[in-house]
Amino acid sequence: MSRHAPLASILLQICFFVFTAAGLAREPLLTTYPHWDRAQLAKLETIDTFVERMASRGDLAVFDYDGTMIGEEYRTPVGDIRCGQSTWHVWGAHHLAELPFLFPGFLTDGGAEEQRTNILAVDDVLEGKTNVVPESVTKFWRIATFESGMTERQMRAGIERYLDAYPPSRYVFLPVLDVLQRMLDRGIRVWLVTGSNPYFIATVLARIERTVPRAPGRRFDFGDLAKSPFVPFVRGRGGSRIVGNMARLDRLGRFTDVYDDRFVTNPERHRYVVDGEGKRVAAAHFIEPLEQARVVFCAGNSDGDYPLMRWIIDRDQDRLGLAVNARGQRLPNLTDRRVIHLSVEPPSK
Numbered sequence: 001m002s003r004h005a006p007l008a009s010i011l012l013q014i015c016f017f018v019f020t021a022a023g024l025a026r027e028p029l030l031t032t033y034p035h036w037d038r039a040q041l042a043k044l045e046t047i048d049t050f051v052e053r054m055a056s057r058g059d060l061a062v063f064d065y066d067g068t069m070i071g072e073e074y075r076t077p078v079g080d081i082r083c084g085q086s087t088w089h090v091w092g093a094h095h096l097a098e099l100p101f102l103f104p105g106f107l108t109d110g111g112a113e114e115q116r117t118n119i120l121a122v123d124d125v126l127e128g129k130t131n132v133v134p135e136s137v138t139k140f141w142r143i144a145t146f147e148s149g150m151t152e153r154q155m156r157a158g159i160e161r162y163l164d165a166y167p168p169s170r171y172v173f174l175p176v177l178d179v180l181q182r183m184l185d186r187g188i189r190v191w192l193v194t195g196s197n198p199y200f201i202a203t204v205l206a207r208i209e210r211t212v213p214r215a216p217g218r219r220f221d222f223g224d225l226a227k228s229p230f231v232p233f234v235r236g237r238g239g240s241r242i243v244g245n246m247a248r249l250d251r252l253g254r255f256t257d258v259y260d261d262r263f264v265t266n267p268e269r270h271r272y273v274v275d276g277e278g279k280r281v282a283a284a285h286f287i288e289p290l291e292q293a294r295v296v297f298c299a300g301n302s303d304g305d306y307p308l309m310r311w312i313i314d315r316d317q318d319r320l321g322l323a324v325n326a327r328g329q330r331l332p333n334l335t336d337r338r339v340i341h342l343s344v345e346p347p348s349k
Contacts, residue, residue: 032182034215035174043340047179050297050320055186059296062283062308063180065194065201065244067301068324071171071346078120084171084204085196086127088162089146093119095161102158104149105257122146140195140273141259144245148257152199152229155255159203168204169212170348176299176324177208181220183297191241191287191295192225195275195304198242202230232262235290243282245274262286279308296320303328313338 029048030036036044054061066072066083074087077094092102093116106118123146124130126139134142147155183190192201205226214220224233224240233239243263247255263282264272272278283295298309299322306328313319313336321339326332332341 031215033175033178035178040175040342043342046340047320047322048182051179051183051186051188053318054183054188054296058293059188060287060291060293061183061188061190061297062193062287062295062299062312063176063190064279064300064302064305065192065196067327068299068305069173069176069180069192070168070204071173071348074166074171080129082127084166085143085200086123087166088159088200089119089123091162091165092158093123099158099161101150101154103147105145105147136275137271137273140245140275143195144197144259144273145247145255145257147197147199147255148247150255151253152249152255155199156203156229159200160207163204163207167211168208171346172208172212173324173344173346174212175342175344176322177212177214177220179299179322180222181214184221184223184225189241189291189293190225191243191283193243193274193279193282193287193308195273196244197246198232198240198244199230199246201242201244202226202228202240233290243274243279243286275304277307279305280311283308284311298322299324300331301325301327303330306330306334309334309339 029041029044032048033044063069066085070084072083073081074084076082076087076090078090082090092099096102096112096116103115103119106122107115108118122142125132125134126143180190194201202225205222206228209220209222209226212220224238225242227240230242231239233241246260248258248260250256263274263286264278266272266281266285272281274282288294295312296316296319298305298312300309301324309321309331313321319338321334321336323331323334323339323341325343326334326341
């Protein structure tokens with residue numbers, strides 16, 4: 001026998017031990033993030049290591065909603081594909097008979113049939129389904145006031161019925177929810193910064209908590225993010241950490257035609273909506289002063305998230321962006337080493 005055989009045997013045993021230990025070390029990670037697979041473990045390890053640093057420093061995280069946490073391909077009652085909030089509008093237009101309190105701002109002298117036509121026509125314009133292209137501010141101001149004349153309770157009741165027809169369990173991006181949940185479990189303050197209506201999102205998140213399994217025998221728990229009815233976060237009083245486009249309420253608790261700009265007020269008194277540059281403004285002038293902490297993580301999917309993600313990762317080396325199914329002209333080309341690109345599909349696929 002060669003005198004090198006014992007040494008070779010020892011080296012093989014060491015290698016076996018190292019690789020076995022590495023494999024075992026990864027198993028708890030896959031338990032913590034149950035909807036990730038081994039093919040993306042390197043990305044997950046980077047994310048989890050960063051999450052641990054965030055937790056130790058008291059940093060903040062922001063997530064977009066549509067296209068980042070949940071898919072945007074809903075087949076509407078008229079047969080086309082739209083995002084979830086637009087589908088809610090179209091669905092509501094086709095259920096006015098059983099839910100006559102929906103969208104009273106669209107009711108004209110032609111009755112329910114004309115009301116349905118009005119709802120669909122406006123939503124077509126807002127979603128770019130016609131030759132008319134609204135500017136960003138006009139689009140999001142109108143989306144924010146779509147439920148004008150309804151109370152929060154009426155809106156929530158209508159959305160709950162809509163979610164019976166469109167269960168969010170078919171559309172959510174579970175690996176992204178795993179990351180969100182892990183941050184919350186580690187005590188990290190997470191904000192949703194989205195173009196959608198916070199009242200809509202809070203209701204959907206509450207349904208996800210009730211119906212979407214996190215793992216066998218376990219549910220997601222989003223804490224105040226899923227607090228429904230939605231209550232804007234106020235220092236000292238709490239509330240839900242969701243920033244979006246919504247309308248102001250009148251004295252009777254009904255939504256008005258007035259855009260609520262509390263999230264995008266700024267020292268220059270420039271006008272913004274929560275989209276594109278407005279998301280950066282919301283983080284810099286609303287979230288960070290309110291929390292007295294810095295945002296160091298951003299998850300988004302489109303060019304509407306690009307200004308915020310670029311601003312976050314450029315401020316310091318120890319920052320992280322998560323680009324989910326990136327689309328547009330700028331976000332897919334954001335190849336900074338601090339940005340992880342993730343490809344995910346909803347469960348229905």
